[in-house]
Amino acid sequence: MNGAELLVRAAAASGVEYCFANPGTTEIPLVAALANEPVLKPVLSMFEGVCTGAADGYGRIAGKPAMTLTHLGPGFANGIANLHNARRAHTPIVNVIGDHASWHLNYDPPLASDIESLAGAVSGWVGTSRSVAGIGEDFQAAVEASYQNGGQVASLVLPMDLQALEAPRGQAYAALRAPKRRFDGDKVEAVARELSAGKRLVFIVGDEGLSEKGLEAAGRLAQVPGVRMFAETFPRLSYRGGGLPDLDRLPYFPEVAIEVLDQYDLVVCAGVPDPISYFGYEGIPSRLAGRERLLDLARVGDDISGALAALANMLHAPEFIPSEIGIELPPAHAPLSPQSIGRLLSAALPDNSIVSVEGGTCGYPFFTASVNAARHRVMTNTGGAIGQGIPAGFGAALAEPGTPVFCLQSDGSAQYTIQTLWSIAREQLPVVILIAANHRYAILQNELRRFGVEEMGAHARNLTELDRPRVDWKALAKGYGVAAESVRTNAELQRALSAAKDSKAPYLIEMEI
Amino acid sequence: MNGAELLVRAAAASGVEYCFANPGTTEIPLVAALANEPVLKPVLSMFEGVCTGAADGYGRIAGKPAMTLTHLGPGFANGIANLHNARRAHTPIVNVIGDHASWHLNYDPPLASDIESLAGAVSGWVGTSRSVAGIGEDFQAAVEASYQNGGQVASLVLPMDLQALEAPRGQAYAALRAPKRRFDGDKVEAVARELSAGKRLVFIVGDEGLSEKGLEAAGRLAQVPGVRMFAETFPRLSYRGGGLPDLDRLPYFPEVAIEVLDQYDLVVCAGVPDPISYFGYEGIPSRLAGRERLLDLARVGDDISGALAALANMLHAPEFIPSEIGIELPPAHAPLSPQSIGRLLSAALPDNSIVSVEGGTCGYPFFTASVNAARHRVMTNTGGAIGQGIPAGFGAALAEPGTPVFCLQSDGSAQYTIQTLWSIAREQLPVVILIAANHRYAILQNELRRFGVEEMGAHARNLTELDRPRVDWKALAKGYGVAAESVRTNAELQRALSAAKDSKAPYLIEMEI
Structure with a gap:
């Protein structure tokens, strides 16, 4: 068993199912190891942005990380744009980036570059394997890191020599899973108090708050007088339709969003960061609402739907009644719009x-x-x-x-x-x-x-x-x-x-x- | 006149002809400015790797930088792979990277990322404009930097607010050009002495040494007893054919290259870094020749063809005689190989x-x-x-x-x-x-x-x-x-x-x- 085989074994044990790959010479031992591992399925793409974008989509739906495998700094760099999106989506992803053999890197060969800086720009966790015996643990540390902070990108740099070196057989690796989501009851009470005090509240719901449970609770809250519910403008994953309540998305252009939020006394953040304009425009503030008007119900990574449901119960909000579904079709022979x-x-x-x-x-x-x-x-x-x-x-x-x-x-x-x-x-x-x-x-x-x-x-x-x-x-x-x-x-x-x-x-x- | 117009004016004055662009919202003032500047031609591509690869090819042929225009960290990141190649080719390129308005950046909007780290990984020079009045000088500093060290990538981060701000008219910007190449006569004499002392020398010629003048000199030197000439394996730009001498490329796989170089007492580097294996393979040294056997004739960015010609003259090498040209065609109806x-x-x-x-x-x-x-x-x-x-x-x-x-x-x-x-x-x-x-x-x-x-x-x-x-x-x-x-x-x-x-x-x- 070599280092690459150790990594692949640790990945399979961790619950990783897919490796989105575009490998090169420095990942050859990993390619050979993937060829012999039945649980971890390699999926080839012809460009690294496909690998990282696929890992993002996979992670949002599966709720666990896929692995990407890319070739040195330039290959990884091709995947950065979609990792940037994954970072903002809090998607768990584990990137494995092949590097030159440790003893070769000092000579600055043509493909050498500053991988750590590139990876650091989009990763919540960056590590480099230093010994073949530790490769399995390094990979598992990356998986665990990918579950932190509500989900994040973790990148492990793996020198080619360590992939190829003979490794001790290694222990049995543990199965890993996302930590249980929790919410803070004090925050729920604080929001309830403001409503009881007669304040008008506008909610911005994001992250896991846009699950079926979260939306049903949001639909109940929307019926409480003085409350308006918005979904964040660009959700990572939002359930929709099938009778779920109609949460408008917060408008994209800041002048419109500010006008909407200004109609309320307080802005309640439920699984979203402070509301900020997407781009800055001269004469329009970056903050869509002043800090003094912001209230946190739950943060990204929390049990947001739990917090929304607890608040709805606390306020004795009406039950959620699913709306009718059905779409009126546009005129058949009209041009598309x-x-x-x-x-x-x-x-x-x-x-x-x-x-x-x-x-x-x-x-x-x-x-x-x-x-x-x-x-x-x-x-x-x-x-x-x-x-x-x-x-x-x-x-x-x-x-x-x-x-x-x-x-x-x-x-x-x-x-x-x-x-x-x-x-x-x-x-x-x-x-x-x-x-x-x-x-x-x-x-x-x-x-x-x-x-x-x-x-x-x-x-x-x-x-x-x-x-x-x-x-x-x-x-x-x-x-x-x-x-x-x-x-x-x-x-x-x-x-x-x-x-x-x-x-x-x-x-x-x-x-x- | 706004900051963007100032930049575009400075670029045109500097001798920059093309802007390979894939802009976004944070580059809108630059897009507007480019629309009104006749000298600097904007060329749109549908992916940033096209922009940076095109700037590399342009710079190798034109001998001066093109400008690229990309959108924030993720847009720039899509261009990193080809900038990596440009860095290794010593191609002068000036990247202009639009960023959020300075006053907006602190709020960490969705598209914010660590542009300086991304740019630093492939650039010899990175700057960020801090005042609208200085934008023209900042751009000219980038152009000058792109000519340094034999040619390099220079990246200027340009916040959106500065692009749009009203600017003083600015002075007339100077035309800029590549510094004159020079060579070190002492190095030429040192190489000549080794030959006179009966040493067998193998040359690796790169960079400007593969120009017509350099190759003609190399062809003369190849006729000197005890001398063998190689071209570097992956030249940025090599003249070929039309009677020019046949310089083999140094073999790609290290074991082959080492065997070839080992037949000579000394390895003379003429416009190439120390010869290093492209990848590291277990049991094969990274260095294709020990340091003690290396001799520098000229470095990347030097007047390498001048050094080769001076050496050929010093050694009274035979005149260069162009070889015949003409290709024997393969059998018409055979399958391609x-x-x-x-x-x-x-x-x-x-x-x-x-x-x-x-x-x-x-x-x-x-x-x-x-x-x-x-x-x-x-x-x-x-x-x-x-x-x-x-x-x-x-x-x-x-x-x-x-x-x-x-x-x-x-x-x-x-x-x-x-x-x-x-x-x-x-x-x-x-x-x-x-x-x-x-x-x-x-x-x-x-x-x-x-x-x-x-x-x-x-x-x-x-x-x-x-x-x-x-x-x-x-x-x-x-x-x-x-x-x-x-x-x-x-x-x-x-x-x-x-x-x-x-x-x-x-x-x-x-x-x-």
């Missing part, structure tokens, strides 16, 4: 499906419509590093074999990790990729207008338009082995969604809007 | 063309054949971060409008920055992309065999094979608007190369091997 896409997708969602949303063009209208859909779960881009939606959908599909997954995806952001299509095709997963093809960075054109640019000259168009040439999405999908079609009307999309669901295989639908 | 591809491409190269090589499968055979091709320049992957070849070819094509560029590219590495096809199509550049499609990571399978894995089981194949599904390269090219065909025989490739050259437009040839 973001609104009609939102409704058609909502109507098509099977019970218990997963939707990975990236991009504002269709994301917001889908959110509006989907409250009346069948019960489903939504993942969003928590950190703003684009190229997250399709990899996250890919990982989610692996976390729950057979569950239908839908990626509602803007065309611009889809390109950053386009290679995911190949991995989805290889694993033959029931993932439907809906590309909202407006052939431009619409968000940038909006921001240019906000900045005062009234006419887009040639250079401004060059930097914000994605036509000339238009990406041929059907051809791209074919290139990666994914069935695809292109639709322009509501009826076409409805039929395509039905065909895609029936195929129980990867399917890409380009929606021309 | 790496060897036949090397010869067919060599035969097809027009005078003064540029070849960007990434991947060993066809790279080594091409190198063998191309010494007898017309005069051309070769760029290779200097840092080992894959996904470099096509972006570098893209940047090179912009550096010399009209020059035919050929990317000889392995299929695995091409995927990392596949979005480059779209940028090449958009700019309608005469770039021919040759994909060596063996549908596997051949290097990893070789390394697994070196490691002792004799039979590839299902998991080992899963991690090293790229079929199931096979990438359909013609479809991918069509997806991005690039004309393409697929070839299997020598005659087909010869005809395709001819059609591609005639088209003077982007053209992808999938070579099934």
Whole structure:
């Protein structure tokens, strides 16, 4: 048994099921070890951003870490953007980063770089193995770290020589699991007191608060006079539909969010950090509400749904009554619009499906419509590093074999990790990729207008338009082995969604809007 | 005039021609400023690795920095892999990284991250603008830094508020250029003395030593008894063909390189660092030659060709006699092989063309054949971060409008920055992309065999094979608007190369091997 085999054994014992990998020469012993370990399944991607995005989606659904395996600093760096999103989503992930043999590193060979600095920028925990005997414990320390602080990214650097060295057989490694969530009853009482004192309270609910239990409690609280409930703008995982209450998302632009929050005396944070503007705009405060108006009900990683339920009970809030479900379909022969896409997708969602949303063009209208859909779960881009939606959908599909997954995806952001299509095709997963093809960075054109640019000259168009040439999405999908079609009307999309669901295989639908 | 306009003006004055951009909200003032600046041309890519790889290729050919513009830490991180290669190539590049408004950053908004650590891992110089009045000087400091140490990556972090603030008009900015290269005559004399003393010398020539002047001098020195000349294994830019002498590349695998170098008393470094094994292998030393056997003729950034010419003169080396050019074509109807591809491409190269090589499968055979091709320049992957070849070819094509560029590219590495096809199509550049499609990571399978894995089981194949599904390269090219065909025989490739050259437009040839 060598160090790599020790690591793989520790990973399997820890409960790690998947290794999202794009290895190189310095990970060869690990590749060889993975070849002989039945529990830990290696999944190859053709770009590291796919591996880390998939680990994020997997971790959100499975509630436990996947492992990624990347090649030295540059290979890991390709995965940083999606680890940034995972960091903001509090997703447990364990990265194993191969490094040069310890005795080789001092000579500064071409592929050497400062891996610890790169890993540190997105990890809550960074370690480097120093002895072959300790590799299993190092890996388990990374898994344990990934469960801390409500879930975080842990990165272990593994020099190639240690992977290959003969190791003592090692002990039996323990199974590891997430620590039990708890809430603070004093905080619940403090919030109840403010309400009893006649204060008007607006809640922002995030993290585990957007589970079924949390939303049902939120639905009860919303009926208490003086209370308004919002969901955080970009949840890691939110249950939706199937009669769950309609929690609006806190508006994205700060001037709108501030206006909404200002109507209340206090802002109650339930599993979200202090509410902050996504970007800073001149003349608009960063804080959406002053510190003196903030009240903590529960923090990220706490039993937020428990705290919400306890508060609802304490206040004798009315019982939760599920709302009716059912979507009114848009006119069949009208051209697609973001609104009609939102409704058609909502109507098509099977019970218990997963939707990975990236991009504002269709994301917001889908959110509006989907409250009346069948019960489903939504993942969003928590950190703003684009190229997250399709990899996250890919990982989610692996976390729950057979569950239908839908990626509602803007065309611009889809390109950053386009290679995911190949991995989805290889694993033959029931993932439907809906590309909202407006052939431009619409968000940038909006921001240019906000900045005062009234006419887009040639250079401004060059930097914000994605036509000339238009990406041929059907051809791209074919290139990666994914069935695809292109639709322009509501009826076409409805039929395509039905065909895609029936195929129980990867399917890409380009929606021309 | 605002800060962004000041920066753009300073960039144009500094001699910067291109801005390879993938901007976001925090770069909106820069986008607006670029829209109004005629000298500095913005070039959009759909992924940041394309921007930085293009800046690397551009800088190698133009000898001056391009600017990249990326969005916060995650956007910049997507460009790190190719900046790693640029760092190893000593390519001057100036990265401008937009950041949150300074007053917003303290609130840790979702897209905040440790940009300085990320930039530091690949940059010789990192700065952050602190006042709007100084932005032009900050940019010029970055350009000057990019010319230091033989060429390096310089990164300037530019908070959004400073971009938008009203700025004083600023002075006229100076034109900047690379410092003059020099060599140390004492070192030349020291090398000459060793030869006169009867020592056998092996030279490793790199950097500017592989220019026409440097190679002609190397060709003269190769005729001196007791001298052997090698080129470094992965040159940033090497002139080749057109009668230039045939400098072998130093072998890649350390045991072979050591055997070769051991035949000589001393190893002379001419524009290369100490020769080190690319990877460390158990039982094989990292140093390809002991320190006591190393002699410096010139360092990276020096006038290496000047030092080689001075040495040749000092030793009264014979005149350089250009060799004959001309390639024997392989049998027309035989299937393609790496060897036949090397010869067919060599035969097809027009005078003064540029070849960007990434991947060993066809790279080594091409190198063998191309010494007898017309005069051309070769760029290779200097840092080992894959996904470099096509972006570098893209940047090179912009550096010399009209020059035919050929990317000889392995299929695995091409995927990392596949979005480059779209940028090449958009700019309608005469770039021919040759994909060596063996549908596997051949290097990893070789390394697994070196490691002792004799039979590839299902998991080992899963991690090293790229079929199931096979990438359909013609479809991918069509997806991005690039004309393409697929070839299997020598005659087909010869005809395709001819059609591609005639088209003077982007053209992808999938070579099934």
